[in-house]
Amino acid sequence: xxxxxxxxxxxxVSQTPGGETLSLCFQCGTCTGSCPSGRLTSYxxxxxxxxxxxxxxxxxxxxxxxxxxxxxxxxxxxxxRGVEIVDIINVLRNKAxxxxxxxxxxxxxxxxxxxxxxxxxxxxxxxxxxxELGLSRRPANVLGDKKALEDFQKILKATGFDKLLExxx
Amino acid sequence: xxxNKKYALFLGCVAPARYPGIEAATREVCxxxxxxxxxxxxxxxxxxxxxxxxxxxxxxxAIAARNLALAEKQGADILTxxxxxxxxxxxxxxxxxxxxxxxxxxxxxxxxxxxxxxxTTQVRHFAELLYKEITPENVKAKTKTPLDIKxxxxxxxxxxxxxxxxxxxxxxxxxxxxxxxxATGATNLDYRDKQMCxxxxxxxxxxxxxxxxxxxxxxxKSMKSAGAQYIIDVCPFCHLQFDRTQxxxxxxxxxxxxxxxxLGLAFGVPASKLGMDYQEVPAxx
Numbered sequence: 001x002x003x004x005x006x007x008x009x010x011x012x013v014s015q016t017p018g019g020e021t022l023s024l025c026f027q028c029g030t031c032t033g034s035c036p037s038g039r040l041t042s043y044x045x046x047x048x049x050x051x052x053x054x055x056x057x058x059x060x061x062x063x064x065x066x067x068x069x070x071x072x073x074x075x076x077x078x079x080x081r082g083v084e085i086v087d088i089i090n091v092l093r094n095k096a097x098x099x100x101x102x103x104x105x106x107x108x109x110x111x112x113x114x115x116x117x118x119x120x121x122x123x124x125x126x127x128x129x130x131x132e133l134g135l136s137r138r139p140a141n142v143l144g145d146k147k148a149l150e151d152f153q154k155i156l157k158a159t160g161f162d163k164l165l166e167x168x169x
Numbered sequence: 170x171x172x173n174k175k176y177a178l179f180l181g182c183v184a185p186a187r188y189p190g191i192e193a194a195t196r197e198v199c200x201x202x203x204x205x206x207x208x209x210x211x212x213x214x215x216x217x218x219x220x221x222x223x224x225x226x227x228x229x230x231a232i233a234a235r236n237l238a239l240a241e242k243q244g245a246d247i248l249t250x251x252x253x254x255x256x257x258x259x260x261x262x263x264x265x266x267x268x269x270x271x272x273x274x275x276x277x278x279x280x281x282x283x284x285x286x287x288x289t290t291q292v293r294h295f296a297e298l299l300y301k302e303i304t305p306e307n308v309k310a311k312t313k314t315p316l317d318i319k320x321x322x323x324x325x326x327x328x329x330x331x332x333x334x335x336x337x338x339x340x341x342x343x344x345x346x347x348x349x350x351x352a353t354g355a356t357n358l359d360y361r362d363k364q365m366c367x368x369x370x371x372x373x374x375x376x377x378x379x380x381x382x383x384x385x386x387x388x389x390k391s392m393k394s395a396g397a398q399y400i401i402d403v404c405p406f407c408h409l410q411f412d413r414t415q416x417x418x419x420x421x422x423x424x425x426x427x428x429x430x431x432l433g434l435a436f437g438v439p440a441s442k443l444g445m446d447y448q449e450v451p452a453x454x
Contacts, residue, residue, distance in 0.1 A: 072326040084331075147211070148211030
């Protein structure tokens with residue numbers, strides 16, 4: 001499927017921290033061959049990077065492939081050109097999220113972070129387990145410290161993370 | 170042994186809120202080896218290197234910097250018990266401790282809550298600290314009864330990688346974790362896809378759970394066919410992935426043991442204090 005390319009796209013990616021090495025890829029496919037996700041699905045790392053180089057913005061940012069990477073770094077470790085593939089994927093994902101492409105489940109994780117200061121909330125069941133193990137019911141971090149949670153939330157507001165999620169509701 | 174340094178225990182989310190046995194075991198083991206821990210009071214999510222960094226890098230860095238600043242204020246280095254926390258905090262420290270421009274951008278955000286990060290905190294992983302500062306020889310010496318179990322070691326991803334900045338071990342054929350595990354007397358089995366990811370990271374467990382399960386089943390199959398009785402890991406999120414997947418996918422019966430829990434067993438800490446019976450697949454001792 002060929003879509004209209006955005007010639008600025010690759011430049012923008014390369015100028016974002018983490019995206020600097022995009023142009024170094026010469027398409028050998030070592031990444032695809034190393035990818036555990038590609039072994040189990042039709043996701044192809046090499047192809048994703050090529051599309052980004054070519055400025056196929058929509059194709060890259062709207063494809064479910066972008067979210068198949070577990071950030072395991074197998075590709076990045078083996079890349080003979082030193083392409084920081086996982087970091088590039090992160091830059092691409094950030095761009096997708098900014099454009100409003102975010103799954104409902106991921107919005108939920110983002111909201112957990114916003115509400116609890118943690119991606120996993122602590123509930124009564126596990127508070128009881130903690131007590132049985134001789135631990136405090138709630139730990140001394142944001143899970144048990146209201147003031148710390150407020151500070152944490154202020155930072156998320158300062159970076160605009162709350163807005164990033166709101167726009168997708 | 171470099172144990173004079175002050176270490177602040179960074180709990181993260183999954184360990185205290187889902188696998189508190191890992192937290193309890195860490196505290197017991199640190200006591201046994203003479204490592205004094207301080208609490209990292211007020212710490213927040215690391216935040217998760219796959220999922221939160223995928224959403225917004227600037228938020229990821231600011232939140233990580235807040236945690237680094239909390240440790241710095243106490244004059245402590247950070248000790249993590251999770252590959253995800255290690256991945257985020259180590260990477261963030263690597264960026265901020267060497268880049269004045271990004272540090273100043275982050276401090277602008279931190280000033281909203283009256284904080285500042287100067288760029289001095291070091292981040293250590295429990296397994297790496299143990300290997301370097303306690304050493305496998307001392308683990309062997311402290312082992313009361315050598316463990317008569319067959320195990321499959323799972324390194325996970327963010328412990329050693331990206332190796333370019335972590336420089337801990339060969340990411341393709343690492344040994345450090347194997348050496349600690351072998352020092353407890355456990356039989357350490359080689360298995361296919363040992364370096365493969367558990368499948369949980371990068372927002373895949375939350376966004377695409379079927380795919381995450383496929384990863385995990387590949388690993389479970391390989392471990393089982395090598396003859397493993399237990400999985401040894403160093404990450405509560407891998408731990409959760411291996412444990413909870415076995416609730417839905419039957420037939421493997423492979424309990425997960427975090428390195429801190431394994432060392433607790435070896436050092437004679439009563440199993441009841443290690444919390445392994447609260448898991449979906451309990452490890453009974």
